[in-house]
Amino acid sequence: MKNHSFSVKQDIEFGVGIVEKLGEYIQRLHGTRVLLVSDPGLVKAGITGRVEKIIGAAGYPCVTFTDVEPDPGCWVVEKVVKIIVEEKVDCVVAVGGGSSMDTAKSAALVGYSGKRLQDFWGYYLPVEHDPIPVIAIPTTAGTGSEVTRNTVITDENKYKMVILNDKMLPQVALLDPELITTLPAGVAASTGMDALIHAVECYMSDLATPFSDSVAEKAMELIGPALPRFVANRADIDAASDMIMGSTLAGITLSLCLPNQAHALSHPLTGFYHVPHGLANAMLFPTTMEFNALADRGKYKKVYNLLRREHAYTENFETEMLIDYLVKLNEKLGLPKNLSEMGIGEEHLEEMIVDAQKTKIWEHCPRLTTPEDMRRLYLKTMYRGTPKEKEIK
Structure with missing residues (x-):
């Protein structure tokens, strides 16, 4: 057997209706101002609104970004980073499939660093700052981005940029099977x-x-x-x-x-x-x-x-x-x-x-x-x- 190592540094909760515990996890992460990242399809399905209500009922100010595109580009991430800085966000909630979660994770990594996402492109480059905490709530059963240390974002030349880094891992993943029952x-x-x-x-x-x-x-x-x-x-x-x-x-x-x-x-x-x-x-x-x-x-x-x-x-x-x-x-x-x-x-x-x-x-x-x-x-x-x-x- 060859030498190897592994670690799973994350809170993962599974259960029907588990999304209702979102406020508890924002509190555990010491969040005070929340950014919710989602997409237009989930707005239409009513899932984004449901999560907004849960955050509001828990007493947290929340700004919502729902312009995530399929296979998002770095320009979308830049928009989210701008919101983070302007709204003084200290907790990011990603609701959706891989596109929403990768957008949220990428923006949280850039955070207040003053850098561009392209500066982190690659495999396990040094990241000297702590990214903004992310709570990932998948609404598809596919990408697994809620538990991965990587994101895939398209650059200006149509190339898929891969960032692989331990600091990309969301702090929390909430797995609620009810949220995937509206998928086409x-x-x-x-x-x-x-x-x-x-x-x-x-x-x-x-x-x-x-x-x-x-x-x-x-x-x-x-x-x-x-x-x-x-x-x-x-x-x-x-x-x-x-x-x-x-x-x-x-x-x-x-x-x-x-x-x-x-x-x-x-x-x-x-x-x-x-x-x-x-x-x-x-x-x-x-x-x-x-x-x-x-x-x-x-x-x-x-x-x-x-x-x-x-x-x-x-x-x-x-x-x-x-x-x-x-x-x-x-x-x-x-x-x-x-x-x-x-x-x-x-x-x-x-x-x-x-x-x-x-x-x-x-x-x-x-x-x-x-x-x-x-x-x-x-x-x-x-x-x-x-x-x-x-x-x-």
Whole structure:
């Protein structure tokens, strides 16, 4: 067993209606002026207003920012930082999916430092100041950002900036399954696949440890059976509970490991085509898992059986069984068959290959991946299930 270390420095509470305890946590963090970061969809769903009332009833002044964009840019973070400074905010509450939480975490990191977000871009750069405390309340079961030490923000050149730092971790995560029951089916499907892919890719990472493996296995065990049920009926509170807990566990593995090729290749798809992060991952995942089969190390069989927990355990396993399962899972969830169905072609292929190479993810993938491999992975994902797929060498 190789040397490794881990820590989980965070308060995590799970339960139906747990969001009502928000005021207690603001008090514990010695907050006096609160910034609530959310998005227009949650305003429409009434969730933002509900959280505002909870904060107000607890006696805290609150200013609300709801202009978070999908896959937010650094310019959005700059707007939030300006509010923090002008309103003298000392506690940030993030309500939403990955976009809201990453925006809030990024703005809280910059805080009163006088710096720009770009100054912190990278992996574990020194941060000499203490960020503003963050309470994260997820309303999707997908990104796991409520328990991760990183954010992903788009820069002016459409590149996805990754900041990985222990000081990015929210102090509190409140997991309320009721808050994800209003998700549209398509969002539930793509974000749910994102959570599943976090667990599987971290399980396959060469940074995986016995601790991260145990967390990833439990995440897969929860998400695998629950995801189709949850997409079919978001009001199923048991399925919602398994999804939000599974997503958070998968997020914890992201703080311990790094994901694989699907994530590295998905970032340019979001940057160039504005494909939602979870959907981009879901499209790439069967292709990258097929590519990594040579470096299986016996884990594919475990993944297959964990995801199909409601079925009898399979001893006679072949790699194709897992790949076929993932392709059919996307189909069952109503996701596109391939990228070409989404109108994505080869016009930005070379730029995406260059862009994808900028991440450190490649250093820890199960299988060495060359730029030519990346080209094939993109092309196979574009044309999966069509005659053109067979032409890709």
